Amino acid sequence: MIQCLIIDDEQPAINIIAAYVEKVPYLKLVATTTDPLEGLSLINEKDIDLIFLDIQMPGLTGLEFVKAINGKCKVIFTTAYSQYALDGFDLDIIDYLLKPVPFTRFLKATQKAKEIIDAQTSPKAGAHEDFIIIQGDSKGKLIKVEINEIDYIEGMRNYVAIICGDRKLLSLMNMKDLEESLSSKQFIRVHKSFIVPIANIAAVDGNAIILKRNNKAEIILGNVYRPAFLEMMRSRMIH
Known part of the structure; x- marks a missing residue:
């Protein structure tokens, strides 16, 4: 329905x-x-x-x-x-x-x-509540990625990089396709080049998003994505 x-x-x-x-x-x-x-x-x-x-x-x-x-x-x-x-x-x-x-x-x-x-x-989409399956950076290579291990996702020209701690997993896909395969309740796009797990957001300082894990990462909040991001943050704010 x-x-x-x-x-x-x-x-x-x-x-x-x-x-x-x-x-x-x-x-x-x-x-x-x-x-x-x-x-x-x-x-x-x-x-x-x-x-x-x-x-x-x-x-x-x-x-x-x-x-x-x-x-x-x-x-x-x-x-x-x-x-x-x-x-x-x-x-x-x-x-x-x-x-x-x-x-x-x-x-x-x-x-x-x-x-x-x-x-x-559909289950064929490749996304699940606790993990996703991505195509690697070479033909025939598939990688299982645990959702709770993802620090952030960065678009890099013709592929994306999924950052999990010290690991950088490269996938030959675009940001839009990956964004659509992820749950909007768990992830939010904050910039044309960045998707972050909502649970990994520690703070927002101006245009900078600070992560709980990988807090040295330079994640920028883009103007196009700012309204939806701030609305999501306000909806979770304790009054």
Whole structure:
């Protein structure tokens, strides 16, 4: 079952998409909101797989919202404005629906979302709660990496380096593919070149992230990833 969130500053538009979700057996509506900032909180509070997201909203546009969540959920844009289509696909959204949205077009978009989400959650993806399997730096070489041993991950041109204490494991893959195979509850991308385990974050000092293990590593918090990172930190802050 795909857990869905609808974000639109117009309640009538929410009502239409909500009615469509109710008709599709593999979709489940978890929440709706007219406030995109509340939507950010809902993503951290609830288990959301797919967002139906308007683009032109006060406070935070849909484009800014997608950048802020940094791939935590899949997104289908629902908007009355076609000029944002190219920007949307540059952000790797699943589909772009123009209002008024016909149900047949909605169904086609959700079927595409289901295929993508099913593929990523399949056991064949290579990711497990306690370990991952990566392709090594030579053909036919596979490496099992224990999740709790990873200090951080660094992108290095055509491959990634997984740092585990004194070991640097090289894999011929890109950061985006590796990020998608890791649990968003355990890892967060903080820079175009860095992914870190949330449990290994000791402190944040300006743009520097200090790790519990490997605390000499120079991990930089990138501007693109800052909003989602800070929102994750705030959600865990004791008040």
